[in-house]
Amino acid sequence: MDVRNSSKGWLVLWLEPLGEDRWLKPGEVVRVRSDYGGDEPAFSVDFWEDDRDRDAGIQNINVWIEQGDCYAEVTDHAGNVVECGHQRPEEVDRKWRASLGELPEQT
Incomplete structure (x- = not known):
């Protein structure tokens, strides 16, 4: 399945149930592939x-991901793997890391 950002701003592709994020610039396209047949x-x-x-x-x-392995592959137009956190803005990454630091320790 192809996902295209047709907007003028960021499109965040969340791959669930893992909660992985990929940040797509305007006009960018990625392909999500599953092993399910x-x-x-x-x-x-x-x-x-x-x-x-x-x-x-x-x-x-x-x-x-409703069927098959929950670790679907995300690739760009050239077939290169697009990893979690792709193009995530630095300020967003900083805020998320700071909020994780505020979580109580798990026992």
């Missing part, structure tokens, strides 16, 4: 945004 759909898609993301020019799409 059965009759049921391998993926379901959910588009969402919240006020803060919308104000920042960010839209979100969840691609849920």
